[in-house]
Amino acid sequence: MKTDVIVLGAGIIGVSAALHLQKKGRKVVLVDRRGIGEETSSGNAGMLVRAGIRPYHFPKDPVLLARSITKQFGGFNYHPQFLLTHFPWLISYAWHSRAQSIEQISADMLPLIETCVTEHQALALEAGAQKLLHAAGWLTVYRSEKSFRRAVAAAQGMAKKYNLDFDVIERQQLAARFPIKVDKLQGGLYWRDPYSCSNPESLVKAYGALFERNGGVFIRADARNVTGQANQWRLSTPSTSIEAKEIVVALGAWSKEIYEPLGYRFPMVDKRGYHMHYKSSWPDSFHTPVTDMDHGYVLAPMEQGLRMTTGVELAARDAPYTPVQLKRLETIAKDIVDLGQRADSTAWMGTRPCFADMRPIVGAAQNHAGLWFCFGHNHVGFSVGPGCGKLLAEMMTGDTLFMNPLPFSPNRFS
Numbered sequence: 001m002k003t004d005v006i007v008l009g010a011g012i013i014g015v016s017a018a019l020h021l022q023k024k025g026r027k028v029v030l031v032d033r034r035g036i037g038e039e040t041s042s043g044n045a046g047m048l049v050r051a052g053i054r055p056y057h058f059p060k061d062p063v064l065l066a067r068s069i070t071k072q073f074g075g076f077n078y079h080p081q082f083l084l085t086h087f088p089w090l091i092s093y094a095w096h097s098r099a100q101s102i103e104q105i106s107a108d109m110l111p112l113i114e115t116c117v118t119e120h121q122a123l124a125l126e127a128g129a130q131k132l133l134h135a136a137g138w139l140t141v142y143r144s145e146k147s148f149r150r151a152v153a154a155a156q157g158m159a160k161k162y163n164l165d166f167d168v169i170e171r172q173q174l175a176a177r178f179p180i181k182v183d184k185l186q187g188g189l190y191w192r193d194p195y196s197c198s199n200p201e202s203l204v205k206a207y208g209a210l211f212e213r214n215g216g217v218f219i220r221a222d223a224r225n226v227t228g229q230a231n232q233w234r235l236s237t238p239s240t241s242i243e244a245k246e247i248v249v250a251l252g253a254w255s256k257e258i259y260e261p262l263g264y265r266f267p268m269v270d271k272r273g274y275h276m277h278y279k280s281s282w283p284d285s286f287h288t289p290v291t292d293m294d295h296g297y298v299l300a301p302m303e304q305g306l307r308m309t310t311g312v313e314l315a316a317r318d319a320p321y322t323p324v325q326l327k328r329l330e331t332i333a334k335d336i337v338d339l340g341q342r343a344d345s346t347a348w349m350g351t352r353p354c355f356a357d358m359r360p361i362v363g364a365a366q367n368h369a370g371l372w373f374c375f376g377h378n379h380v381g382f383s384v385g386p387g388c389g390k391l392l393a394e395m396m397t398g399d400t401l402f403m404n405p406l407p408f409s410p411n412r413f414s
């Protein structure tokens with residue numbers, strides 16, 4: 001089989017890239033070893049983080065750092081082996097987390113983040129999946145007066161700078177506006193711009209179905225069976241062989257299995273996260289995700305129940321599964337909602353592929369013509385997937401670019 005482009009990976013990033021390439025007239029074969037949207041893109045908190053301009057950075061507050069190291073911060077866990085193996089990465093992450101650097105990263109990411117609602121809306125409309133997106137905003141709540149007042153001050157600066165809309169909600173009003181318990185809370189911020197998705201996996205599958213309806217081909221195959229060189233790429237499967245001039249690596253945390261054998265070295269690590277659904281009394285019609293900022297987890301209303309997603313676990317992608325954060329957070333979250341019984345027999349685990357400079361890689365490989373990279377989307381891949389797919393398709397087809405892709409260049413690490 002001959003095609004124009006092979007896209008490896010059918011998470012939100014690969015599916016979005018495939019759709020946008022198809023819109024530009026390219027014949028595309030999309031490849032995944034699983035079904036469409038069944039890895040990290042399925043189990044996230046479903047937030048389209050229009051207000052999440054500042055990246056998730058290394059903790060600067062010494063108290064938070066101490067709580068994290070001693071595992072007292074509910075949202076965070078680590079495997080000691082990770083710290084030993086990735087110590088230079090952690091130093092680099094801390095370096096890029098300086099105030100001035102965070103300002104630059106936020107500015108670089110802004111045009112992409114700004115697309116998160118509009119680009120998802122456009123694809124969801126075409127895919128007939130609008131019912132999965134909700135203009136429900138995002139609520140962040142604070143347990144200490146100090147963290148609440150600090151957040152209010154920071155939000156005022158952010159809102160002005162990035163044209164965001166938010167309400168400061170004192171404790172008394174919180175209970176009136178949201179289905180939460182407020183005894184342990186001091187207040188909250190309600191961000192109006194973000195949207196939520198009530199079933200991320202179904203949304204990605206709907207985008208995949210749109211791609212197939214429009215003539216795209218999806219096949220299940222192992223991406224590691226790719227061979228090739230300058231503008232001659234081949235994917236062999238037990239039943240067929242596909243040839244293309246161009247190939248896109250959009251394998252999320254598994255991208256290194258393709259780029260490393262081709263001689264590329266990128267400082268990408270795995271930040272794992274877990275989720276569990278609960279049979280809570282959360283009202284079905286209420287789609288606003290809630291982040292408990294002092295403990296670093298999210299309560300995200302989903303079709304499957306109330307989904308609690310954990311913060312970060314620093315551990316190798318394939319290291320043993322250790323969902324200890326969920327147990328800790330269940331006790332903490334009960335201050336805010338009646339979680340009810342667990343609805344799943346085991347916790348889901350996913351992996352956020354992250355660079356220390358908190359930007360993804362989007363662009364052409366330095367040493368192989370026709371090889372394109374699009375991975376490392378950190379904590380915001382579900383949000384920026386459609387915008388990023390559009391940017392990559394513009395780059396590959398030589399179209400006018402809607403934003404400057406230089407901060408995402410793979411060459412920044414050479």
Ligand SMILES: Cc1cc2nc3c(=O)[nH]c(=O)nc-3n(C[C@H](O)[C@H](O)[C@H](O)COP(=O)(O)OP(=O)(O)OC[C@H]3O[C@@H](n4cnc5c(N)ncnc54)[C@H](O)[C@@H]3O)c2cc1C
Pocket residue numbers: 008009010011012013014031032033034035036037038039040041042043044045046047048049221222223224250251252253254257272273274275309310350351352353375376377378379380381382383384
């Ligand atoms: C707990 C948690 C909560 C999150 N919440 C949010 C949120 O609210 N909002 C947000 O924007 N982001 C969120 N994220 C981040 C977001 O989910 C990711 O950034 C995004 O899903 C990454 O998409 P992807 O397509 O790059 O990767 P993936 O979805 O992981 O896709 C990679 C694909 O590659 C395939 N693959 C791997 N190896 C092979 C192989 N050898 N052959 C063929 N196929 C292969 C996999 O099967 C998979 O389908 C969260 C992440 C976690 C873990």
